[in-house]
Amino acid sequence: MVKVGVVGYGVIGQRLADGVALQKDMELVGVADVSPTLAIRALKEKGMPYNFYLGMPENLHMFEELGIPVSGTLEELVQKTDIILDATSAGVGAKNKELYAKYNRKAIFQGGEKNSVADVFFHGYANYEKGLGKQFLKLTSCNTTGLIRSVDCLDREFGIEKVAITIIRRVADPGDYHRGLTNALQIDKAPSHQAVDLMTIMPHINATGILVHTPVTHGHIITVVATPKKKISKEEAIECFKKHPRIRVVRIADGFLGNASLFRYARDLGNPRGDMYEIALWEESVVNSGDDIMYAINIPQEAVTIPETIDGIRAALMMQPDRISATSETNKYLGMGKWIQK
Incomplete structure (x- = not known):
């Protein structure tokens, strides 16, 4: 079972976490962020379905005051995973890359980062094979x-x-x-x-x-x-x-x-x-x-990149050898294509 972490629990990060949780061949280890945003407060009110890791330990008191459980630090999350999905604000992912490289972990960055952050500028259908086995991928916008x-x-x-x-x-x-x-x-x-x-x-x-x-x-x-x-x-x-x-x-x-x-x-x-x-x-x-x-x-800008990001996990970790088998697995678990008349 592939172990996945999501760093940045905002508009995209929430949806990445949900998407990974639906994949039967992946395990969502946890999500990470730096402050108790509305999204994280909602996560707590929903019963903390995902383990939360803190990117700025000095902010721990904010979470303790709100009764939000913290499972560890961002660095600990990285060590527990095979791959990180970085959904932080533009520029932050490039800084986080140093931490991922320190532990020789793979990572996928979202469209806001510069192309230079990754080995491959990636799309699940158009160039899946170019991402096979690569350490760092970057999604299109x-x-x-x-x-x-x-x-x-x-x-x-x-x-x-x-x-x-x-x-x-x-x-x-x-x-x-x-x-x-x-x-x-x-x-x-x-x-x-x-x-x-x-x-x-x-x-x-x-x-x-x-x-x-x-x-x-x-x-x-x-x-x-x-x-x-x-x-x-x-x-x-x-x-x-x-x-x-x-x-x-x-x-x-x-x-x-x-x-x-x-x-x-x-x-x-x-x-x-x-x-x-x-x-x-x-x-x-x-x-x-x-x-x-x-x-x-x-x-639909908030969710459209989620399937291709999950394709990226499959490519980077060589879970499937080609775009057809990889995208088919992603689509199956996300329930995509149900509207197609057979």
Whole structure:
């Protein structure tokens, strides 16, 4: 049984812990953080389903005052694990890497860290084999993760030469206040980092893109114009997407009008926190433009990277030898692809 620790129990860390706990071939040793945040207070109120380790021992008195049990230090957690999932704030993971290296432990970092922190910039479907046996992996960002899922899906079936994307980006996660309350759109200079990151993972594809920040919190939307090596019909593209266990094809006609509809649907399904591991792709958005194929996807930013992170565990520890067997195991335990009609 592979032993896993999660460092940073925030938006991503909570979901990583839950995702690992669902894997029947992994054991979640514990989670770590530095202060009694709302997430950790909620963990205590839920009965401490996960052992908690403290990243800053000098803050122990804060936890004692709140009656939050502490199982040990971050260093002790690292020693008990085979691999660490680092979900700390950008820059902190690079510092933590020294501790992981000290004990010769493997680690997976999230998209906020610089690519230089890891041996491989990783995606479970697009380049799983490159992560096999590596000590340090880094995940793509939420937008890039979902974008690559859809482009890789088409590329493996038909071959893709280039893509042009527009990202309509949520301004902050639900509950965040640090970006302020706005009634404006803000555009970044092109190309967006997601397009550059896609080319890093999939160097055979030429990509560019524009990013627009929007004052919403429940998900990003990306429009993609893909140029195939041979012309793809709308029907062929939709059929290809419908077979992918991490892409949910939805219809505007059925009431999926936008990102809020998907968030509400996830809550109606009973998904914890209203999470969705899969990206959604609107069937009515798939159109041909000359030889190009265009479509729009929804990126549930809080949970979309969880499956690919778990794929990373499988690659780094060589649990499965290839992307098909690895992603299939991850999908099975996370319950992904249940919506696919057999």
